[in-house]
Amino acid sequence: xxxxxxxxxxxxxxxxxxxxxxxxxxxxxxxxxxxxxxxxxxxxxxxxxxxxxxxxxxxxxxxxxxxxxxxxxxxxxxxxxxxxxxxxxxxxxxxxxxxxxxxxxxxxxxxxxxxxxxxxxxxxxxxxxxxxxxxxxxxxxxxxxxxxxxxxxxxxxxxxxxxxxxxxxxxxxxxxxxxxxxxxxxxxxxxxxxxxxxxxxxxxxxxxxxxxxxxxxxxxxxxxxxxxxxxxxxxxxxxxxxxxxxxxxxxxxxxxxxxxxxxxxxxxxxxxxxxxxxxxxxxxxxxxxxxxxxxxxxxxxxxxxxxxxxxxxxxxxxxxxxxxxxxxxxxxxxxxxxxxxxxxxxxxxxxxxxxxxxxxxxxxxxxxxxxxxxxxxxxxxxxxxxxxxxxxxxxxxxxxxxxxxxxxxxxxxxxxxxxxxxxxxxxxxxxxxxxxxxxxxxxxxxxxxxxxxxxxxxxxxxxxxxxxxxxxxxxxxxxxxxxxx
Amino acid sequence: xxxxxxxxxxxxxxxxxxxxxxxxxxxxxxxxxxxxxxxxxxxxxxxxxxxxxxxxxxxxxxxxxxxxxxxxxxxxxxxxxxxxxxxxxxxxxxxxxxxxxxxxxxxxxxxxxxxxxxxxxxxxxxxxxxxxxxxxxxxxxxxxxxxxxxxxxxxxxxxxxxxxxxxxxxxxxxxxxxxxxxxxxxxxxxxxxxxxxxxxxxxxxxxxxxxxxxxxxxxxxxxxxxxxxxxxxxxxxxxxxxxxxxxxxxxxxxxxxxxxxxxxxxxxxxxxxxxxxxxxxxxxxxxxxxxxxxxxxxxxxxxxxxxxxxxxxxxxxxxxxxxxxxxxxxxxxxxxxxxxxxxxxxxxxxxxxxxxxxxxxxxxxxxxxxxxxxxxxxxxxxxxxxxxxxxxxxxxxxxxxxxxxxxxxxxxxxxxxxxxxxxxxxxxxxxxxxxxxxxxxxxxxxxxxxxxxxxxxxxxxxxxxxxxxxxxxxxxxxxxxxxxxxxxxxxxxxxx
Numbered sequence: 001x002x003x004x005x006x007x008x009x010x011x012x013x014x015x016x017x018x019x020x021x022x023x024x025x026x027x028x029x030x031x032x033x034x035x036x037x038x039x040x041x042x043x044x045x046x047x048x049x050x051x052x053x054x055x056x057x058x059x060x061x062x063x064x065x066x067x068x069x070x071x072x073x074x075x076x077x078x079x080x081x082x083x084x085x086x087x088x089x090x091x092x093x094x095x096x097x098x099x100x101x102x103x104x105x106x107x108x109x110x111x112x113x114x115x116x117x118x119x120x121x122x123x124x125x126x127x128x129x130x131x132x133x134x135x136x137x138x139x140x141x142x143x144x145x146x147x148x149x150x151x152x153x154x155x156x157x158x159x160x161x162x163x164x165x166x167x168x169x170x171x172x173x174x175x176x177x178x179x180x181x182x183x184x185x186x187x188x189x190x191x192x193x194x195x196x197x198x199x200x201x202x203x204x205x206x207x208x209x210x211x212x213x214x215x216x217x218x219x220x221x222x223x224x225x226x227x228x229x230x231x232x233x234x235x236x237x238x239x240x241x242x243x244x245x246x247x248x249x250x251x252x253x254x255x256x257x258x259x260x261x262x263x264x265x266x267x268x269x270x271x272x273x274x275x276x277x278x279x280x281x282x283x284x285x286x287x288x289x290x291x292x293x294x295x296x297x298x299x300x301x302x303x304x305x306x307x308x309x310x311x312x313x314x315x316x317x318x319x320x321x322x323x324x325x326x327x328x329x330x331x332x333x334x335x336x337x338x339x340x341x342x343x344x345x346x347x348x349x350x351x352x353x354x355x356x357x358x359x360x361x362x363x364x365x366x367x368x369x370x371x372x373x374x375x376x377x378x379x380x381x382x383x384x385x386x387x388x389x390x391x392x393x394x395x396x397x398x399x400x401x402x403x404x405x406x407x408x409x410x411x412x413x414x415x416x417x418x419x420x421x422x423x424x425x426x427x428x429x430x431x432x433x434x435x436x437x438x439x440x441x442x443x444x445x446x447x448x449x450x451x452x453x454x455x456x457x458x459x460x461x462x463x464x465x466x467x468x469x470x471x472x473x474x475x476x477x478x479x480x481x482x483x484x485x
Numbered sequence: 486x487x488x489x490x491x492x493x494x495x496x497x498x499x500x501x502x503x504x505x506x507x508x509x510x511x512x513x514x515x516x517x518x519x520x521x522x523x524x525x526x527x528x529x530x531x532x533x534x535x536x537x538x539x540x541x542x543x544x545x546x547x548x549x550x551x552x553x554x555x556x557x558x559x560x561x562x563x564x565x566x567x568x569x570x571x572x573x574x575x576x577x578x579x580x581x582x583x584x585x586x587x588x589x590x591x592x593x594x595x596x597x598x599x600x601x602x603x604x605x606x607x608x609x610x611x612x613x614x615x616x617x618x619x620x621x622x623x624x625x626x627x628x629x630x631x632x633x634x635x636x637x638x639x640x641x642x643x644x645x646x647x648x649x650x651x652x653x654x655x656x657x658x659x660x661x662x663x664x665x666x667x668x669x670x671x672x673x674x675x676x677x678x679x680x681x682x683x684x685x686x687x688x689x690x691x692x693x694x695x696x697x698x699x700x701x702x703x704x705x706x707x708x709x710x711x712x713x714x715x716x717x718x719x720x721x722x723x724x725x726x727x728x729x730x731x732x733x734x735x736x737x738x739x740x741x742x743x744x745x746x747x748x749x750x751x752x753x754x755x756x757x758x759x760x761x762x763x764x765x766x767x768x769x770x771x772x773x774x775x776x777x778x779x780x781x782x783x784x785x786x787x788x789x790x791x792x793x794x795x796x797x798x799x800x801x802x803x804x805x806x807x808x809x810x811x812x813x814x815x816x817x818x819x820x821x822x823x824x825x826x827x828x829x830x831x832x833x834x835x836x837x838x839x840x841x842x843x844x845x846x847x848x849x850x851x852x853x854x855x856x857x858x859x860x861x862x863x864x865x866x867x868x869x870x871x872x873x874x875x876x877x878x879x880x881x882x883x884x885x886x887x888x889x890x891x892x893x894x895x896x897x898x899x900x901x902x903x904x905x906x907x908x909x910x911x912x913x914x915x916x917x918x919x920x921x922x923x924x925x926x927x928x929x930x931x932x933x934x935x936x937x938x939x940x941x942x943x944x945x946x947x948x949x950x951x952x953x954x955x956x957x958x959x960x961x962x963x964x965x966x967x968x969x970x971x972x973x974x975x976x977x978x979x980x981x
Binding site: 027029032066067068098099100101103104107109111112114116117193201204205208209211212213215217220222234235238239241244245249283284285291293372385390394395398399400401402403404405406409410413415416417418421422423425426427428440441442443444445446447448449450452455456457458459460461462464465468469 | 510512515549550551552554555559560563581582583584590592594595597599676684687688691692694695696697698700703705718720721724725727731735768769770771777778779858871876880881882884885886887888889890891892895896898899900901902903904907908909911912913914926927928929930931932933934935943944945946950
């Protein structure tokens with residue numbers, strides 16, 4: 001008789017009812033006040049502060065993420081994002097007064113930032129805390145209601161987010177929907193005022209297609225093959241460390257802005273390989289599979305994908321360091337490959353793992369052609385002391401963001417817009433850019449009843465036409481001539 | 486034979502686009518000198534070919550030369566001057582403020598052209614809606630294909646020959662045609678699509694953009710309401726009415742995305758307003774507006790019949806208080822006012838896009854807020870009032886692309902205001918610097934030195950490194966120094 005509770009299926013009806021509910025709350029005006037937004041941002045900060053250990057544990061469960069990475073890269077960056085928003089929110093919310101010109105004289109004007117309404121944030125599995133909550137910070141700061149759909153591929157974090165957001169946040173405005181493809185589809189069928197998606201290009205297209213039906217603007221944070229070009233005549237020790245930090249120090253290469261592959265000259269490659277080997281050993285020891293400082297591969301799916309890249313015939317012989325794997329632990333050791341063929345699998349998809357191919361060219365300038373022959377990446381890196389090369393790089397390479405002499409750092413700077421271009425994405429966020437991503441900039445023009453220009457109105461005459469031309473041209477003589485014939 | 490031609494055209498198109506991309510890759514359109522020269526030549530086109538342009542607008546839409554100059558040519562020249570005066574500043578990178586801890590790093594945000602862009606424009610302001618976006622595309626350093634509307638063919642032809650003769654033909658192309666050509670274009674790869682038109686086609690454009698993950702700007706429409714408060718001063722009333730009349734009937738006969746679609750007014754003030762409107766319609770447009778060309782034509786038979794149908798509803802017919810005559814042969818509809826047509830009639834649910842003006846009466850003017858909010862977000866909201874409290878409520882309690890107080894349409898001419906919709910009226914914006922931005926990618930470029938590094942950035946990890954990183958991330962330079970010197974301890978950290 002004590003029957004089981006029927007499992008709650010999140011279908012289209014549930015999604016529709018959720019969207020309706022949140023829209024109702026939004027229309028009540030609740031999320032627009034400064035006080036509400038501040039209270040929610042503070043709640044988020046407290047959520048993270050109070051539950052740091054649980055978060056670290058969930059990330060360890062989902063990704064074997066080293067606690068240091070969890071605390072610094074996810075928790076630390078998220079807290080910073082909340083703090084910046086709290087500090088700047090009043091300023092961001094203020095209407096911006098703008099100058100008006102003779103064409104609307106006399107008038108005054110301003111741009112008023114307005115929340116879009118109800119936002120949908122779909123997050124990824126590799127930085128499941130940061131990539132879920134950072135966009136939510138933007139949505140809330142901008143005064144929206146928001147639904148978060150965390151990735152099912154990081155299930156411990158997903159359920160932790162559902163639990164904690166349910167506990168700490170205003171449930172009438174902020175909700176979490178857990179699930180996989182079915183639930184996401186149900187959500188995407190609804191009308192949202194903004195969709196913010198982090199993930200791969202294939203699903204990105206699905207999201208944009210769904211958004212098109214409702215004319216919903218989107219931000220798509222995708223990926224690509226982020227190249228690192230390495231010149232000779234550099235501090236190779238420092239460069240190697242920074243490459244390693246950006247690659248294996250970021251979720252063991254499973255990060256959208258990890259250096260995907262390296263391009264260097266044939267002559268320099270051996271030196272680079274040696275430097276990398278030395279530093280890798282310092283970082284991770286002689287048995288990296290045993291190192292506690294490396295994330296594992298997220299699941300067997302991706303493990304299989306990565307081993308396939310390594311085991312391809314024309315590639316397996318190119319391994320110069322690493323290559324060890326332990327399927328039971330879903331671990332792949334930091335692996336460097338030298339001179340893999342350009343048409344290999346590993347050079348034709350985003351690696352998203354601990355494999356680092358090094359491509360060699362005769363002259364370093366050729367690396368630009370290599371990069372430009374592919375789709376625009378999310379990030380591109382250059383290690384050099386050559387000023388001219390830096391300029392050519394900045395001018396000639398199109399990517400979401402460029403970093404010279406380091407990797408991945410730009411993610412942590414809130415004054416820089418973080419986003420892709422071309423296949424690496426649409427839109428940007430972080431800092432004020434997050435606020436803007438969830439905001440409509442409403443133009444407001446105040447006109448007086450005085451100072452009317454009769455030239456505007458019919459009945460039309462050529463005198464009026466001459467005067468109008470003179471006004472547009474802005475010359476006093478023209479105006480005088482037009483007035484006095 | 487026909488199919489063969491179609492394939493030929495597609496092949497030609499693909500080859501042309503390939504050439505344009507190569508031209509873009511050569512880097513020439515990125516040069517400030519190229520952009521400046523193109524903008525100047527565009528201005529020359531408008532100045533030298535003014536008569537041809539005004540005649541084309543008269544031909545396609547029956548626009549009086551003055552209306553055509555006021556709304557299209559003049560506005561474009563203003564925009565070109567604004568772009569030329571500000572181009573250098575727009576092109577220069579912005580230095581981004583960096584946290585002190587980053588010491589020897591510098592960071593810039595650099596505007597980069599997107600590449601090859603597609604601009605699809607509309608028939609009602611064929612020059613304005615083609616060239617305003619083009620100004621942005623050129624200023625931002627892109628190559629561009631412009632697809633003007635086939636419903637304003639004379640104007641399209643003038644644009645095609647004009648741009649061919651005046652601009653760099655390797656970088657800017659006009660491709661004329663109808664829906665079939667548009668569809669073909671939408672299947673190609675673009676780095677940006679800028680679309681002005683209807684919601685229905687907007688959806689098709691965005692769906693097509695998915696293939697190459699192309700960013701889009703959609704300038705759509707909607708029903709733009711004009712809320713008219715009970716103005717006490719007769720001077721104000723007169724000015725308001727003149728602006729309303731021009732904002733409705735005097736701007737392409739109401740066929741504009743930002744035309745006043747309908748009016749909201751208090752019951753007790755409505756008769757005053759309507760009477761004043763009747764007076765001024767006569768004064769402004771004369772006894773024979775079609776002859777005087779003070780009111781433009783309906784663009785074609787299809788739209789004329791659409792508008793005719795809106796008034797054909799007998800309940801709507803009943804509510805007509807002025808005008809109503811339709812000259813089918815000359816594609817002309819007289820300025821028409823109706824008072825309180827039923828809210829469920831087509832004229833009150835579709836975007837009118839014509840010289841028919843419904844006046845909806847309310848008990849209290851504040852009721853207009855709920856009325857507006859129960860409908861899709863419009864591109865523009867007009868409010869005629871001096872009541873500052875009402876003004877504030879309008880801004881904060883409704884949503885629209887823009888809000889203009891005590892006037893209509895003029896916001897289009899403001900270079901410092903973003904022009905674009907929200908919700909069903911579109912997304913993205915342009916005009917002034919917003920045009921430049923809409924065709925640019927904001928690329929971040931960060932420079933770091935090899936000299937400083939925080940050794941605690943790297944594994945193997947331990948508690949001490951954590952302390953240092955935590956402090957560094959909090960941009961606490963002094964704290965960092967003290968920690969390194971061992972003069973400060975971080976309290977609540979557990980060890981790893």
